[in-house]
Amino acid sequence: MDVGDVEYEPVSVKAVLAEMKDTAELMIDMSFSAVLLGSREVAEEVLELEERMDVLQMRARMSLMMAARSPEDAEALAPVLGVVGATEKISDATGDVAKVVIEEIGLPDALRTALPEAIETVARATVAEDSPVAGRTLRDLNLETETGVRVIAIRRGGDWLLNPDRDDYIHAGDVLLLRGTEGNVAPVYADVTGSEYVAPEPVEAGIEDLDRAVDSIVLMKNMSELSVDLAYGSVLYGSEGLAEEVAELEAEVDALQSRFEAWVLRAASRVDDPVSLRGLMHIAEATEVISDAALEIAEGVLRGMGTHPVVAEAVFESDEVVVRLxxxxxxxxxxxxxxxxxxxxxxxxxxxxxxxxxxxxxxxEISPGPETLLQPGDVLIAKGTRAGAERLSALTGDDSLDVD
Known part of the structure; x- marks a missing residue:
């Protein structure tokens, strides 16, 4: 759908904001996975979601304008417009990451070696006619418990189902987006598609300054993604503490970007094809935009303006919650x-x-792994379902959680 085709229609701002949040977070996962896999197909899915996000933000803005009937209304709704605009920026930035793959702008192989350690793989899998998952619900399959792999979205024709429910069916021809570790995704992908999952080949370490640049961009990616989660968490809980963490992370991402640029420039003279570094620069810039947008989401809380109820409710009713325990x-x-x-x-x-x-x-410690040791007083930031949050709350012994 072209943005020019969007007409005003009464919609729930809360529902639109919840969908925008879920879509933006999905796009972050997918865009970096497209880079990791060198997958044009996954990158094209990101751009389709970017078009959908354009429509959502236009509808949200029109509804908010209709709701502002006085200066007091405008003042109260200003932070909501800020969240809409910031979420759109995240969408645009992830689209820029995807275009690095689609337009073949150029990337050093070292980036695809470093990223698997930084992100869970997102694989795009089309359900084969004879697949054992076809015609079954996610509850029947129990994939996440049995394999550690989660179906984060289903595309059926031109319709997207984000964060599908356990009672949703999988049909032959559906496009599934699978998220998990590379080792866990491979057998699930094979069951779904009937084809072997092909992982990117590892690359030997190369130029030291370039390796440092790649390490920096991976850390920037992790920090920016965490910033988005913390920003929505700060809005949900009206937490100045979480909002301040977003501000600190944004400052760290800015500092990392400066060091990243210096290392790339040093490496350029020793790379056989300096043009291959263009994509790296594009990704760094997009990642920094995501970090800035996260700070914009948390800005209302930072400035003591509180959280407009419609935003807090939208974050609460989105498919995943972020909890601090x-x-x-x-x-x-x-x-x-x-x-x-x-x-x-x-x-x-x-x-x-x-x-x-x-x-x-x-x-x-960002993106902790199985070896991460926890001590009394440590704080966990976790993401998942409300039921999962309650189970994690019981493990930590923190009974302050309220996700009802």
Whole structure:
């Protein structure tokens, strides 16, 4: 649908904002996975979602304009417009990442070697006619529990189903977006498509400055994605603490981008084809935009303006929630690792960051792994379903969670 075809129609701003949030987060996953896989197909799916986001933001803006009937209304709705605009920026930035693949702008092979350690793979899989998953519900398949792989979206014809429910059926011809570790995705992909999953080939380490640049962009990606999650969390809970973390992460991403640019320029003279670095520069710029947009989402909370109820409700009613939980002494997680306690398997929640607290102060560990050791007083930032959040709350011993 062309943006010019959009006409005003009464819609729930809350519902549109919830869909915008879910779509933006899906696009972040998909765009970086397109780079990792060198997949034009996944990149094209990102651009289709970007068009959908253009329509959603236009509808949200029109509804908000109709709702503002006085200066007081305009003042109250200004932060909502800010969230709409910031979410659109995230969409545009992920579209720019996808275009690096589609337009073959150029990327060093080292980036595809580093990214698998930074993100879970998102694979695009078309359900074959004779696939064992066809005609079954996600509840029947129980994929996430059995395999650790989650179906994050289904495209059926031109319609998208974001974060499908356990009672949703999978049909032959559906396009599934699967998220999980590369080792777990491969057998699920084979069952769905009847074809072998082909992972990108690893690349030997090369020029030191380029390797540093790649490491920086991976860290920028992780920090920006965490910023988006924390920003929506700050809006949901009206938490100045989470909003301040977003501001700190945004400043760190800015500093990383400066170092990244210096390392790329140093490496350019020693790369056989300096043009291959253009894509890296595009991705860094887009990642920094995502970080800035996250700060815009949290700005109303930072400025003491609070959260407009429609935004908080939209974030609450979106398909995934972000929770902040403390590890309580003598709880199930104190003194153990995420892997030993099988947090992902037992709760279905993804721990996206851990803030370790000790005598030396606070230290963020972004994208923690199974080996991450948790101590009393550590803070977990996790993402998943409300039911999963309740299970994780029980493990941490933190009973302050309210997701009802």
């Amino acid at each position: 403390d590890v309580v002494p003598d709880s199930g997680l104190a003194g153990t690792t995420l892997g030993e306690r099988m947090v992902r398997t037992e709760t279905g929640m993804r721990v996206i960051a851990v803030r370790h607290t000790d005598a030396d102060g606070d230290d963020w």
